[in-house]
Amino acid sequence: MSEKLLPYGRQVIDDDDIAAVADALRSDFLTTGPAVEYFEAGVCAFTGAKRGVAVSSGTAGLHAAMHALGIRPGDEVIVPPMTFAATANCVLYQGGRPVFADVDAETLLLDPAAAESAVSSRTKALIGVDYAGQPCDWEALRKIADKHGLALVADACHALGAEHKGRNVGTLADITVFSFHPVKHITTGEGGMCLTDNAALAERMRRFRNHGVTATAAQREKSGAWFYEMTDLGRNYRITDFQCALGASQLKKLPAWLKKRNELADAYDAALAGTAVRPLVKRPDRFHARHLYVVRHPRRDAAFRRLCEHGIGANVHYIPVHLHPYYRNKLGTREGLCPVAEEAYRKILTLPLWPGMTENDIEDVSAHTRSC
Numbered sequence: 256m257s258e259k260l261l262p263y264g265r266q267v268i269d270d271d272d273i274a275a276v277a278d279a280l281r282s283d284f285l286t287t288g289p290a291v292e293y294f295e296a297g298v299c300a301f302t303g304a305k306r307g308v309a310v311s312s313g314t315a316g317l318h319a320a321m322h323a324l325g326i327r328p329g330d331e332v333i334v335p336p337m338t339f340a341a342t343a344n345c346v347l348y349q350g351g352r353p354v355f356a357d358v359d360a361e362t363l364l365l366d367p368a369a370a371e372s373a374v375s376s377r378t379k380a381l382i383g384v385d386y387a388g389q390p391c392d393w394e395a396l397r398k399i400a401d402k403h404g405l406a407l408v409a410d411a412c413h414a415l416g417a418e419h420k421g422r423n424v425g426t427l428a429d430i431t432v433f434s435f436h437p438v439k440h441i442t443t444g445e446g447g448m449c450l451t452d453n454a455a456l457a458e459r460m461r462r463f464r465n466h467g468v469t470a471t472a473a474q475r476e477k478s479g480a481w482f483y484e485m486t487d488l489g490r491n492y493r494i495t496d497f498q499c500a501l502g503a504s505q506l507k508k509l510p511a512w513l514k515k516r517n518e519l520a521d522a523y524d525a526a527l528a529g530t531a532v533r534p535l536v537k538r539p540d541r542f543h544a545r546h547l548y549v550v551r552h553p554r555r556d557a558a559f560r561r562l563c564e565h566g567i568g569a570n571v572h573y574i575p576v577h578l579h580p581y582y583r584n585k586l587g588t589r590e591g592l593c594p595v596a597e598e599a600y601r602k603i604l605t606l607p608l609w610p611g612m613t614e615n616d617i618e619d620v621s622a623h624t625r626s627c
């Protein structure tokens with residue numbers, strides 16, 4: 256085992272980021288202050304979305320989205336199984352039922368035909384996951400949503416900066432949710448953001464992150480009024496000003512990091528070409544944000560062990576959500592429900608990809624991956 260682990264993903268923090276956080280710590284506001292609005296405005300400007308609601312995690316953002324859309328017991332929401340559990344858990348938080356629809360074999364993105372087959376009279380929303388950083392076929396998903404009167408939600412926790420047919424992720428669904436966990440494109444430590452063009456949805460998510468009350472402490476202080484009312488059963492999903500100061504500083508570097516991630520992914524493609532290790536397919540009509548570099552490996556478990564032995568932090572994204580014990584017990588989901596995702600799960604391997612890596616790292620990882 257090598258001394259130093261090359262992780263599959265990690266943050267890149269520089270002196271500017273540290274200075275931005277220190278400035279926020281010296282300011283009057285540690286939470287719910289101007290840095291939060293500044294970061295929201297920055298992500299909106301970057302994506303072209305009209306409204307941003309920064310929250311304490313991507314999971315909180317998904318929950319706020321389900322709340323804002325009025326998901327409640329008896330409602331169904333279509334989700335793909337090839338994702339992190341939070342995509343489906345947010346439906347359960349509201350008492351709704353996640354209904355799993357299979358993915359496309361080449362990209363592992365939600366298959367629009369499978370999504371449409373899962374629609375029932377109880378379906379209220381459809382969540383697409385821009386898996387690994389590649390956007391779903393949002394045009395096809397929008398048609399299904401409009402035809403059946405469903406809300407469309409993008410779990411874009413992997414896809415800040417991605418595009419479908421020249422349109423930015425953040426503007427393609429009714430609500431888009433990002434995560435700023437350290438392995439993501441930019442980080443706030445923990446954090447997330449919901450984007451929407453719809454003023455009423457934004458207002459509901461804003462209230463939800465603050466206990467469901469009508470005015471924040473800062474707004475009350477400004478207006479000189481003590482009165483507020485609680486209109487919804489919200490949560491404390493607020494994010495701090497020093498986290499948002501970090502996020503805003505990181506956002507400046509996002510274009511360069513997206514470029515670097517794509518260059519590193521291209522280098523993997525070249526190093527693995529002609530071998531039995533097959534990267535997922537990238538669709539030509541999309542700009543891929545390259546959050547994860549996922550391959551199908553004929554000897555996945557052996558390759559995983561070999562990489563570990565050499566200090567390389569490979570990973571598997573994901574165990575299909577419907578196969579987790581909680582889901583089996585709660586919803587009775589089993590093998591055979593989503594055969595494409597289940598087949599992929601037996602072969603997929605995530606190789607390290609983050610902007611601090613070098614071409615030498617790619618060579619090294621590729622050599623060990625090929626040699627199995």
Ligand SMILES: Cc1ncc(COP(=O)(O)O)c(C=O)c1O
Pocket residue numbers: 312313314315338339341342384410412413434435436446447
């Ligand atoms: C697809 C997806 N959805 C949701 C989340 C949840 O985000 P967070 O960890 O910020 O709560 C993640 C995080 O890993 C994710 O990968």
